[in-house]
Amino acid sequence: MTDLEAARAAAEKRGIGHYDRHIFLCIGPDCCTPEEGDRAWGQLKKAAARLNGSPDRGRLYRTKVGCLRICESGPTAVVYPEGTWYGCLSPENLERVINEHLANGQEVQDLVIGRNPLP
Numbered sequence: 001m002t003d004l005e006a007a008r009a010a011a012e013k014r015g016i017g018h019y020d021r022h023i024f025l026c027i028g029p030d031c032c033t034p035e036e037g038d039r040a041w042g043q044l045k046k047a048a049a050r051l052n053g054s055p056d057r058g059r060l061y062r063t064k065v066g067c068l069r070i071c072e073s074g075p076t077a078v079v080y081p082e083g084t085w086y087g088c089l090s091p092e093n094l095e096r097v098i099n100e101h102l103a104n105g106q107e108v109q110d111l112v113i114g115r116n117p118l119p
């Protein structure tokens with residue numbers, strides 16, 4: 001198996017091509033403390049497992065990142081395909097994004113810090 005074939009097999013194993021949304025979550029250290037980032041990541045992982053186990057909900061892919069270049073009032077995240085950027089993702093606020101946007105496709109407008117839908 002070539003390197004590219006191995007990478008394709010890994011992508012297929014991860015379900016690439018079957019996701020409805022992708023969230024990139026910054027776990028700090030500049031927009032939030034590493035502890036806040038780790039807590040948010042743990043919360044998101046549990047939510048993704050729950051949502052992806054539900055056949056009537058869109059499938060979610062999650063990625064943690066080291067910086068989204070906002071570096072203010074995080075944790076910070078961006079959700080695609082909408083290109084919705086969120087800030088101040090305390091546990092309570094992240095739960096709202098999970099339940100309203102990731103599970104049901106409704107932007108949480110009061111937590112939006114920017115929008116950049118990709119064409």
Ligand code: FES
Pocket residue numbers: 026027028029030031032066067068069070071072074076
């Ligand atoms: S450290 Fe989170 S946006 Fe820069």
